[in-house]
Amino acid sequence: MKALVIGCGRVGSNVALQLAEEGWDVTAVDEKEEALTRLGENWRGGFVLGHGMDVDVLREAGIEDADAVVVATNGDNTNLVVAQVAMKRFDNQCVVVRILDPARADFYRTLGLRTICPTKTAISELMEAARACEIMPRAPVTIT
Amino acid sequence: MYVLIAGGGKIGANLARSLLRDGHGHEVTLIEQRRDRYERLEHEFEHQVQVGDATEIHVLDRAGIARPPDVVVAVTGDDEDNLIICQLAREKYGVGKVVARVNDPRNQAHFDLLGISATVSATASIMALIEHEVPEHDLIHLLELRKENLEIVEVQIDKSAPAAGKRVEKLKLPEGSRLISITRNGRSEIAIGSTELQPGDQVLAILQPGKEDELRRVLLKS
Numbered sequence: 001m002k003a004l005v006i007g008c009g010r011v012g013s014n015v016a017l018q019l020a021e022e023g024w025d026v027t028a029v030d031e032k033e034e035a036l037t038r039l040g041e042n043w044r045g046g047f048v049l050g051h052g053m054d055v056d057v058l059r060e061a062g063i064e065d066a067d068a069v070v071v072a073t074n075g076d077n078t079n080l081v082v083a084q085v086a087m088k089r090f091d092n093q094c095v096v097v098r099i100l101d102p103a104r105a106d107f108y109r110t111l112g113l114r115t116i117c118p119t120k121t122a123i124s125e126l127m128e129a130a131r132a133c134e135i136m137p138r139a140p141v142t143i144t
Numbered sequence: 145m146y147v148l149i150a151g152g153g154k155i156g157a158n159l160a161r162s163l164l165r166d167g168h169g170h171e172v173t174l175i176e177q178r179r180d181r182y183e184r185l186e187h188e189f190e191h192q193v194q195v196g197d198a199t200e201i202h203v204l205d206r207a208g209i210a211r212p213p214d215v216v217v218a219v220t221g222d223d224e225d226n227l228i229i230c231q232l233a234r235e236k237y238g239v240g241k242v243v244a245r246v247n248d249p250r251n252q253a254h255f256d257l258l259g260i261s262a263t264v265s266a267t268a269s270i271m272a273l274i275e276h277e278v279p280e281h282d283l284i285h286l287l288e289l290r291k292e293n294l295e296i297v298e299v300q301i302d303k304s305a306p307a308a309g310k311r312v313e314k315l316k317l318p319e320g321s322r323l324i325s326i327t328r329n330g331r332s333e334i335a336i337g338s339t340e341l342q343p344g345d346q347v348l349a350i351l352q353p354g355k356e357d358e359l360r361r362v363l364l365k366s
Contacts, residue, residue: 053224053251077199077224080231081254089257103201104228107236 001025004066006052006082007073011098011118013038015070020045024068027061052082055089063090071097076104083113145170148213150198150229151220152176152185155245159217160189173207177220199228204237212239219245223254230260261290282364283356286348296324296350299363303343307363313337318358321351 001024005016008030016039020026027046028039036047050057052073063069069086071079076099083097096114099105105117147163149156152174163170174189175198176182182195196203198220209216209232216233218226226244233239246252246265255263275284276298287296301308307315312323312335323335327346333339341347341363351359 053254055253075224077222077228081224081227081258084258085254089253101200104199104232107201107232111235 001067002062002065003027003068003070004029004058004061004063005070005072006030006058006061007071007079007098008035008038008047009072009074010038012070012072015072016045017043019070027066029057029061030073052078053085055085058082058085058090063092066092068094068096071095076101080104080108080113087113145215146208146211146213147172148204148207148209148216148233149174150216150218150226151245152178152181152193153219153221155219156217157185157188159219160192164189164192173213175203175207199225199232201232201236204229204232209233209237209239212237215239215241215243217243221247223247223251227251227255227258227260231258234260256290283360288353293352294350295353296348297356297359299347299349299360301341301343301345301347301363305341305343305364307341308343310341311337312339312341315341315362317362318351318355321349321355321359324348324350 003019003024003026005012005026006029008016008028012028013035016026016028025045027048029048029050029052031049031051033049039047046061048057048061052058052071063086069092071083073079079097079099083095086092086095096116099108099115099117100119102117102120105115105120109115147170149160149172156174160172160174163172172192174185174193175196176185176193177197179195182193185193194207198204216230216239218229220226223246230242230244233242241262242260243262243264244255244260246255246263249265249268252263252265252268272285276286282299284298285295286298289295325332325348326335326339326341328342328344347363349359
């Protein structure tokens with residue numbers, strides 16, 4: 001199975017590494033060469049230097065026969081455009097896209113994009129943790 | 145008319161200024177993200193400029209996008225932002241007309257793909273003008289009418305052209321094409337059936353995209 005990871009920052013690089021570990025054939029795309037160092041010295045997958053908005057870069061990275069495309073650059077709008085290009089232009093069925101802004105994540109989900117919103121995950125986990133404080137007796141805190 | 149402009153750089157600010165100039169009676173809201181730029185704009189536009197990222201839904205809401213505006217114009221320096229602003233305006237708020245600036249002509253295909261028509265690219269326009277002034281090709285694209293699926297091209301008739309010396313009505317023009325005008329010695333006239341083409345004429349034609357080669361064969365190649 002072939003996966004394309006566009007945006008190789010903290011999130012993208014770890015997704016790429018874990019997919020590779022699970023046996024996927026992974027190619028990462030990033031506009032900065034330093035991003036390659038996030039993948040470590042033992043990286044055996046592909047790496048294409050360039051911007052996700054550039055269709056030549058996407059083609060070189062193998063978007064035409066990728067089974068999954070993960071879009072996780074640090075720009076929400078870039079991600080939204082790249083994900084739609086992957087879906088509509090390259091007819092890719094499995095595109096997942098990280099969107100930090102919950103409002104845009106919700107709206108584009110209604111348009112058929114598989115948006116993942118880490119901000120919402122953080123909010124719900126923080127809420128859950130805060131609620132747990134209500135029922136948990138306060139643990140004694142000792143500062144030494 | 146109510147116009148919402150995203151991006152308060154040179155283009156956005158001048159656009160707002162033009163729309164607000166006496167007599168037009170337009171209503172304008174300008175959105176600018178950068179605080180320093182916003183403060184300068186506020187001196188001139190006062191309550192008609194707002195600060196914020198126009199790709200954020202709450203910023204658009206505050207600017208009155210739900211009314212909705214007659215036109216939303218996205219002229220930031222960032223093509224992704226312009227695309228998303230137009231898409232939100234149209235798909236989420238039902239804005240009827242959107243206009244987007246394309247900064248990098250290579251992104252034009254993305255705008256087309258997502259159905260954002262009415263795009264303006266300074267680079268592409270200047271390229272077309274250069275081509276018009278110093279033609280490298282015998283058939284020059286002057287204007288694309290995307291919505292109509294038509295384009296306007298210019299050709300120059302030279303001595304060896306099969307159309308030279310022929311009347312327009314005698315030409316076997318491809319279906320889906322028509323000659324508009326003839327320019328000869330600096331004077332232009334509308335092309336009618338009895339107009340005779342002469343070497344040196346500059347001819348404007350309107351046609352469906354893809355008919356260029358057929359038109360070229362009829363007018364230019366012997």
